[in-house]
Amino acid sequence: MFEIYMTRLHELTVVLYALSVLLYFIDFLTSNRKANRVAFWLLAFVWGLQTVFLVLYMMKTGRFPVLTIFEGLYFYAWVLITFSLVINRLMKVDFIVFFANVLGFFIMALHTFAPMQIESEVLASRLMSExxxxxxxxxxxxxxxxxxxxxxxxxxxxxxxxxxxxxxxxxxxxxxxxxxxxxxxxxxxxxxxxxxxxxxxxxxxxxxxxxxxxxxxxxxxxxxxxxxxxxxxxxxxxxxxxxxxxxxxxxxxxxxxxxxxxxxxxxxxxxxxxxxx
Known part of the structure; x- marks a missing residue:
């Protein structure tokens, strides 16, 4: 049951990340600062969830999560989001922020929906259907x-x-x-x-x-x-x-x-x- 709840939370982060990418794209083309602010705070929320998941995983395994490809993907996505937030707040380089987030979304989706990291075959199959x-x-x-x-x-x-x-x-x-x-x-x-x-x-x-x-x-x-x-x-x-x-x-x-x-x-x-x- 706990694994299902964690999977749902990971899926929620992907949905929120997708909304953030959409809003960053709107701001990229139209210089809509309101869309930029909403996208920033959505991304910040995603970063917060990812950070919590990262800490919980390190507490569970007792090591830094970079020893497998799936751990590396998750940490990679976290690094991209962190850099995007810093660049968006300090440098205001919209071009870099948007494309960094497209790449970050791809990495996060790849990690979230990869069935090889799910122990239950039924849950992995359901994940593919979703x-x-x-x-x-x-x-x-x-x-x-x-x-x-x-x-x-x-x-x-x-x-x-x-x-x-x-x-x-x-x-x-x-x-x-x-x-x-x-x-x-x-x-x-x-x-x-x-x-x-x-x-x-x-x-x-x-x-x-x-x-x-x-x-x-x-x-x-x-x-x-x-x-x-x-x-x-x-x-x-x-x-x-x-x-x-x-x-x-x-x-x-x-x-x-x-x-x-x-x-x-x-x-x-x-x-x-x-x-x-």
Missing amino acids: LLFFHITVAILSYGAFSLSFVFSLLYLIQYDLLKRKKWGSRLLRIADLSKLEHMSYVLNIIGVPMLVISLILGIQWAYIKLPAMIWLDSKVLGSILVLTLYSIYLYLKVGRGMSGKSLALWNVASFLVVMINFFLFGKLSSFHFWYK
Whole structure:
């Protein structure tokens, strides 16, 4: 029973860490200091839980936890979080903090959901099922954000066309102004991209453990990477190049079409995404 409770606490730290990564990504792109503060305190809470687990483990084993690969992974994740907190508080280097936390999340998830460290085979199997559940849930949430972003971009194109053709009327008044539509589409993509990254990290870990001979050229894997690339380019065009307007909306619509192809077609062609078959 104690092992189950400890496993649940470790899973809670992964969830909180994922939320922190999401908020750090929002701050990274939009310089949202409120998101940065919340992300910092979430990460600080995760660090506190990790520190407690680390101390308890040292008291239980009577040694420093670096003698096995799983102990090393946990200590490595703790070190990354510690450095991230120090850098965030003292240096304010958002670029380094965000990518350090993406790496830290990967290491923590790898340690938390690794069944080899669980003595009970039943618990290890349940852990793998929960890892798969988290992967699918976060992936669908990211697709939901991309779907809403697509709707706003589609409304942008409709509104743009009505204004260009000077079709004044009730339809024009019922659709929000162009700047608001573009902003909402952008915000939803900011949410969707880090969630897709988190989903890919969890999915790759599940596949690595359950399918060691997995073909990395699987259609669903390539499709998900393509989706992430397209939306990352969207954010680069918006933030890095300052692009806006109809061209950006068209890129977003095209990216969502790839999302649908990846969800329906590539899922059926995949050799191991059985829930789509």
